[in-house]
Amino acid sequence: MRADPTDYKLVSPGSLQGVLSLLSAEPKRWLPIAGGTDVMVLYSAGKLPNRNLVNLWNVPELRQLEVFPDRIRIGATCTYSSLRNHAIVSREFPLLATAASWTGGIANQNRGTLGGNIANASPAADSLPALLVYDAELTLVSLRGERRVPYREFHTGYKKTVLAPDELIRDISLPRRFSGYVTYTRKVGARNAQAISKVCLAALGRIANGVIQDVHLALGSVAPIPLRLTETEQLLIAKKIHSSLFGTVRRTLIQEIRPIDDIRSTARYRTAVAGNLVVEFLGKLTAESARS
Amino acid sequence: MASSNERHIVGTSVPRKEGRDKVTGAARYVDDMTLPGMLYGATVRSKIARGKIKKISFDPGVLWDDFVVVTAKDIPGKNCIALILDDQPCLAAETINHPEEPILLLAHADRHKLRKAVEAVTIEYESLPPVHSLEESEKQSTIIWGTDNVFKKFLVEKGEVDSVWSQAAHIVEGEYFTGAQEQLYIENNGVIASFDPQHGVTVWGSLQCPYYVHKALLALCGLPENKVRVVQMETGGAFGGKEEYPSMIAGHAALLAMKSGRPVKIVYDRMEDMVATTKRHPSRTRHRTAVSKDGKILGGEIEFVIDGGAYATLSSVVLSRGTIHAGGPYYWPSVRIRTKAVATNTPPHGAFRGFGAPQSLFAMERHMDRIAEVVGISPIEIRRRNFLKPGQTTTTQQTIHEKIDLDSLLSRALELSDYHAKKKRFAVENKTGTRKKGMGIATFLHGAGFTGSGERYLNSLVGVEAGADGVVRVLVSSAEFGQGTNTVLCQIAAEALDLPYENVMIAQPDTTVVPNSGPTVASRTAMIVGKLVQSAAVGIKRTLSNAGLLGDSYTPEQFRTACREFIAAHGALKSEVRYDAPPGVYWDDEKYRGEAYAAFAWAVYVAEVSVDLASYSVTVDDFVALQEVGKVLHPVLAEGQITGGVAQAIGFALYEKVIWQDGRMVNNQMTNYIMPTSADLPPIRVFFEQNGNIHGAHGAKGIGELPMDGPAPAIVNAVEDAIGVRFNSIPLLPEDLFEALQRESLEAVTSSSNSTRGTR
Known part of the structure; x- marks a missing residue:
């Protein structure tokens, strides 16, 4: 461990009110920590700049996962394990349950939280494309009050979000309206487990009479933020799926994404794989729609 | 290993000596102290x-x-x-x-x-100005070590290579690269x-x-x-x-x-x-091979260069092993092998399982597939026509005295892997879909123990002592680091003394307690040190019997009594044995000629892979590892060694890439230096043949490094079989595969697969 523990301070108010009061009093001073699966990695490497941490792990208001007739509301500190093991999540939001199963190992999944994954705002985060395609909505709270933000408007740039320094993500709502959809998700990482994605696609769609009625596509690791592919979606709506369409799909997708060369992969590779995954999804959409 | 006793300890999977402590957390590592x-x-x-x-x-x-x-x-x-x-x-x-x-x-x-x-x-x-690659170092425009950037050179010559080119039906050339590995x-x-x-x-x-x-x-x-x-x-x-x-x-x-x-x-x-710290030496190998019309190797030139990093450290020895293994398990009527280790401004590269052999054997085994292609015969047939046979000589002119039959070993491996049926099936299945499957083989050898005169210089000494309580202690500097040294050496001593395994212990390696039995390297422990332990243990028995305290057969209780009486009379009961080079072994350090190793282990590995054309990734789906290792002393440990070695070599082939920037590794974290997990590994099916070995304890040879040699070429051969694209460099990452396919045939592949997809 490269950090000096005496340089750091951790407080644990134990209630949402307590945490928000602290954030309100000294907005830029405190870094919220829940499961710590991102924060502690930086700490251990001696690279955690924030010296003052406020604990969210024991805040009960953030732990709940509630099911309503029209939506589910996931408390920000619900862990990947709790998502994986939740019957409604597994049945109705398989893209999210699958993404939760990809993240780290079991120990990480027992500690890592969905809210933390969102706030950490890595473009390579496994669960974020799934939240994008499910049209997630976030509730942000502070002592000033609460506001609702569509998740697709949350990220504004690399590691930049609309979250104010005195705000916390309280919960994530997912509408329960995707039961008839064909879903597809694939993470292409450097290995089959314990990997950071090079490209990750979450997709869902619905076909009637051979024509695409609705389609949602979101990619991770191909832009500074997790990206919903609105142009490509628009292109596909009301189309019949045929291989002659794939060239246009790839070209449109290339216009939308902004992949880079980094230590994990190359922009060229990411671009090609992103196109391949969308094509693979369209294949599945055709095949499963024909079957049903 | 005729024992008057019913008890057979060697060849059985007794519990690891330190296993209980490791499992319960009682084992003490340095950071526990x-x-x-x-x-x-x-x-x-x-x-x-x-x-x-x-x-x-x-x-x-x-x-x-x-x-x-x-x-x-x-x-x-x-x-x-x-x-x-x-x-x-x-x-x-x-x-x-x-x-x-x-x-x-x-x-x-x-x-x-x-x-x-x-x-x-x-x-x-x-x-x-620094030097950051093998090629730059060779150019010698900047001298960073000695007068020519060269730590060591070897030249192996056999026959008249210069005369073979004119007789050749084919001259096959190839250049092959392997990367560093942590x-x-x-x-x-x-x-x-x-x-x-x-x-x-x-x-x-x-x-x-x-x-x-x-x-x-x-x-x-x-x-x-x-x-x-x-x-x-x-x-x-x-x-x-x-x-x-x-x-x-x-x-x-x-x-x-x-x-x-x-x-x-x-x-x-x-x-x-x-x-x-150290990593595996990156390498470059060039082959130029003269081949007859029917696929027989007539002769060839092999140039093997390794990047040693900034200091000489062990590079000369790594180079030596890579040099001797460069010709593979084949008969070369003539060959010239020129090799060198060069300096670069990177932390020194060092010892890593296989020690030069995985590098030069990767080249040899990729090159054999290339030769097969040029001649127009199968990868199987090209190997059969060139295998070393007993009585023939290796590239260093060592006569093979072992009864090795590589032809049968290959046949058995093909059968175990269902090679031919799968080849046939994949040829049909690969016409559609985005997952292309292929089969690849590698046939190879690994010399056990130090090279040439190395064991003579080491001059290893081992001891076995018995206490008044009848408990025997093995005294060696050979270290346990997961491979089973403690267990196997105790098995050998127990068998030699007709004692239960539990009655034999091994001393913690401490230079004030144990003699210098040499380093724990080079797949030498079971074979060389094991044999010395066996002799030292027999020495205890002989001492007691010469003293008239022990008969030909005895119970552990009789042994204890004998020990107690001997120690009461003489103070201590200890037997030491020093390495004695087998007679008639000839090695010329100057010409690099002669008996390079006392024994070789031989192997045929078969890899089945699929290449996913959506992600350009290679997955090993099945792996058969068949090897002749003399005698398996402990089946569970031996299988574990092979399985672990194959896994590590799959990492070498497909995953593990050291990213260098100005001579420094920049992906020095396990999140960015990718080793395969259990979720990335195939079933690794391990099979042994046991022909024995007169130089090793109970006929054992070395096995620790062998499994590192074969998987990489077998896998890359299988990738070529799957998609028809030739790769000569490892690690072979999805990005490399993508770029190669871009160059070769991306359009043809995707258009056919996409149309099948659309109409399914």
């Missing part, structure tokens, strides 16, 4: 690849009085890591030759204070050193070769032999990565302990371990 007054040490390392140290300054914001500071000036003996050429300094004094080169040492009672202190030391340099033992490098004037220096550490560390400390500390003691603690993996580097970290801790008078612990974290 604390000594009174102990300090923690850290290393200030160079930030540049090559240059001169101009000035060292200390940030006044740190309370330096609380720190012990050691520089090269504090070294009492010679500033080098004594090994072969003694060219590597323990601490850089004036000249820097690679990034992360140790310059200065710090120690403090609070380990958390060290990181900031390391960063508070500023070193000013005058940079010199050993990734679970436990990072670590030691504790203590010093007092009366006892001298004691080092406890995670290491493979107690007497290498002992030798290095004698030179560094300027102490007599009896004032240096090295103790091996339980060691969490090594794979060669703890062959030479422990001498460095032990030296550092010893210098801090000598200066402070207090014990000092240095344990690297993963980032430091990966960035600063």
Whole structure:
């Protein structure tokens, strides 16, 4: 461990009110920590700049996962394990349950939280494309009050979000309206487990009479933020799926994404794989729609 | 191994000697140990690849009085890591030759204070132009080592190569590359050193070769032999990565302990371990082979070059093994093998399981597939037509006396892997879909023990002693680091003495207790040390029987009584045996000719892969590892060695890429240096043939390194079989595959697969 523990301070108010009061009093001073699966990695490497941490792990208001007739509301500190093991999540939001199963190992999944994954705002985060395609909505709270933000408007740039320094993500709502959809998700990482994605696609769609009625596509690791592919979606709506369409799909997708060369992969590779995954999804959409 | 007794210990899977302690957490690793007054040490390392140290300054914001500071000036003996050429300094004094080169040492009672202190030391340099690749080093436009950047050269010549080219129906050329690889033992490098004037220096550490560390400390500390003691603690993996580097970290801790008078612990974290310590030598091999119309090798030229990094360390020995294995298990009527190890400004590359052989064998086995293609016969047939047979000679003109039948070994491997049926099936299935499947083979050999005259120079000594309680202790410096040394040597001694396995123990390697049985390397422990243990154990029995205390057959109780009576009369019961080179073994170090190894293990590996054209990734779906290893002493451990070696070699082939920037590894974390997980590995199906070996204990040969040699070429051969694209460089990552497909045939492949997809 490269950090000096005496340089750091951790407080644990134990209630949402307590945490928000602290954030309100000294907005830029405190870094919220829940499961710590991102924060502690930086700490251990001696690279955690924030010296003052406020604990969210024991805040009960953030732990709940509630099911309503029209939506589910996931408390920000619900862990990947709790998502994986939740019957409604597994049945109705398989893209999210699958993404939760990809993240780290079991120990990480027992500690890592969905809210933390969102706030950490890595473009390579496994669960974020799934939240994008499910049209997630976030509730942000502070002592000033609460506001609702569509998740697709949350990220504004690399590691930049609309979250104010005195705000916390309280919960994530997912509408329960995707039961008839064909879903597809694939993470292409450097290995089959314990990997950071090079490209990750979450997709869902619905076909009637051979024509695409609705389609949602979101990619991770191909832009500074997790990206919903609105142009490509628009292109596909009301189309019949045929291989002659794939060239246009790839070209449109290339216009939308902004992949880079980094230590994990190359922009060229990411671009090609992103196109391949969308094509693979369209294949599945055709095949499963024909079957049903 | 005729035993008058029903008991057979050798060949059975007895419990590991240290297994219970490891499972229950009772095993003591160096980081579990604390000594009174102990300090923690850290290393200030160079930030540049090559240059001169101009000035060292200390940030006044740190309370330096609380720190012990050691520089090269504090070294009492010679500033080098004594090994072969003694060219590597323990601490850089004036000249820097690679990034992360140790310059200065710090120690403090609070380990958390060290990181900031390391960063508070500023070193000013005058940079010199560095050399960062094997090719650049060969050009010699910048000389960074000696007069020509060359650590070592070998030339092997057999027959008249120059005359074969005119007779050849085909001349096949190829160039092959392998990358660096990190050993990734679970436990990072670590030691504790203590010093007092009366006892001298004691080092406890995670290491493979107690007497290498002992030798290095004698030179560094300027102490007599009896004032240096090295103790091996339980060691969490090594794979060669703890062959030479422990001498460095032990030296550092010893210098801090000598200066402070207090014990000092240095344990690297993963980032430091990966960035600063040794890795597998990157290599380049060129083949030019003359082949007859029917696919017989007539002769060839092989050029093998390895990148040794900044200092000579073990490169000459790695080169030697790579040189001798370069011709594979084939008969070469004539051959010229030119090899060299060159210098670059990167941390020295070092020992890693296989030790040069995986590099040159990757080239040989890829090249065999290439030859097959040119001749127009199958990869199977080309090998059958060229296999070494008993009575023929290797490239170093060693006559094969073993009864090895590679033809049958290959046939059995093909059967076990269902090779032909799968080939047929894949040919049909690959016409559609985006997952293309292929089969690949590699046939190879691995010499056990030190090369040529090496074992004679080592002159290993082992001891076996018995106590008055009838408990026998094996005394060797051979270290357990997960591979099973403790268990196998105890099995051998127990079998030799007709005693239950439980009655034989092994001493903790401690240079004040155990003799120098040589380093724990080169797949030599079971074969060479095992044989010496067997003889020493027999010596105990003979001593007791000569004293009239023991008959031909006896119970453990009778043995105990005999020991008690002998010790009462003579004080101690100990038998020592020194290595005696087998007669008639001839090796010429100058011409690199003769009996390179006392025995070879032989193997045929078969890989089944699929290539996913959506992600350009290769998955190994099935793996058959068939090998002839003389005698399997412990089936579970032997299978574990093969399985682990194959897994590690799959990493070498498809996953593990060291990313270099100005001579420094920049992906020195396990998130970015990708080793395969269990979710990436195929079923690894291990099979043995056991022909015996007169030189090894109970007929054993070495097996530890063998499984590292074959998987990479088998896998890359299978990839070519799957998609028809030739790759000659590893690691083969999805990005490489993508770029190659872009170049070759991306359009054809995707359009056909997409249309099938659309109409399914």
